Amino acid sequence: VDGLHPYEATNNDAVYLRGNNINKWLVPTNRGTITLDYDPNIRNETARNLSVWRFTGNSWQNVGGTVNTSKKTITASFDGFGYYAVMYLRYGFEDVTGHPYARDYLNSMFTKGIMQARSSGNFGVYENITRGEFATMIVKILDLPLNYDTQNQLLTFNDVPNYAVNGALWDFRHIETAARAGIISGLAPRIFNPGGNLTREQAAVIIARALNYKLGTQEKDEAALAKQFVDAGLIDFYAV
Numbered sequence: 001v002d003g004l005h006p007y008e009a010t011n012n013d014a015v016y017l018r019g020n021n022i023n024k025w026l027v028p029t030n031r032g033t034i035t036l037d038y039d040p041n042i043r044n045e046t047a048r049n050l051s052v053w054r055f056t057g058n059s060w061q062n063v064g065g066t067v068n069t070s071k072k073t074i075t076a077s078f079d080g081f082g083y084y085a086v087m088y089l090r091y092g093f094e095d096v097t098g099h100p101y102a103r104d105y106l107n108s109m110f111t112k113g114i115m116q117a118r119s120s121g122n123f124g125v126y127e128n129i130t131r132g133e134f135a136t137m138i139v140k141i142l143d144l145p146l147n148y149d150t151q152n153q154l155l156t157f158n159d160v161p162n163y164a165v166n167g168a169l170w171d172f173r174h175i176e177t178a179a180r181a182g183i184i185s186g187l188a189p190r191i192f193n194p195g196g197n198l199t200r201e202q203a204a205v206i207i208a209r210a211l212n213y214k215l216g217t218q219e220k221d222e223a224a225l226a227k228q229f230v231d232a233g234l235i236d237f238y239a240v
Contacts, residue, residue: 031145032078038086044069048104049089049111052076056083059166062113064140077143093123114140116169132160132170132194134203135184138210139174148176156180157192170194183210201239 052065065076109115118124156179164171225232
């Protein structure tokens with residue numbers, strides 16, 4: 001198709017709207033990175049609350065990013081063309097602001113788009129994490145490229161709705177990516193139970209798989225766990 005200058009805006013064809021026009025839709029051949037400058041007046045201590053956002057599909061998508069305070073830049077993964085901007089968290093949540101030890105960590109998880117708030121006024125600090133939410137978080141933390149069938153015909157789990165909602169706690173794309181990477185598995189054939197609460201045991205298994213930790217032997221690990229934890233006998237065989 002005919003090329004257009006990036007900042008030429010005619011007939012409502014502004015650069016940030018072109019992602020909605022299939023005739024001008026471009027996809028990069030390879031994944032890369034994008035580095036943007038940010039306001040140098042922002043203090044280093046609060047620069048952790050910066051994130052790169054991409055405007056696509058008529059909405060802003062948080063793509064996270066790593067801040068370099070010496071260069072006053074932030075670098076994020078580049079998955080597609082569009083309109084990018086650096087945004088800064090200037091407000092917080094009541095249950096985060098008053099938290100005795102985790103305020104900075106919680107703000108960072110929210111700022112980078114790894115975790116979503118449970119409501120507009122409450123982050124949900126003391127709420128349980130669901131299996132779907134944790135799988136989504138792991139994929140975002142590892143910055144894995146999304147890997148799913150765009151036609152939604154080859155999904156791993158039957159109980160994961162095949163649609164994505166902007167700002168949702170989890171969606172099928174991240175769960176499918178985690179499943180295809182071997183990070184998660186179901187509770188039964190084709191059943192994941194994304195809305196079920198995550199146990200500490202399940203979280204440990206998912207993290208170990210995600211980080212490619214080398215596993216020991218069943219007999220030795222059972223003995224080692226028995227020395228460390230009085231409830232070691234409650235650990236499921238698969239998770240030892």
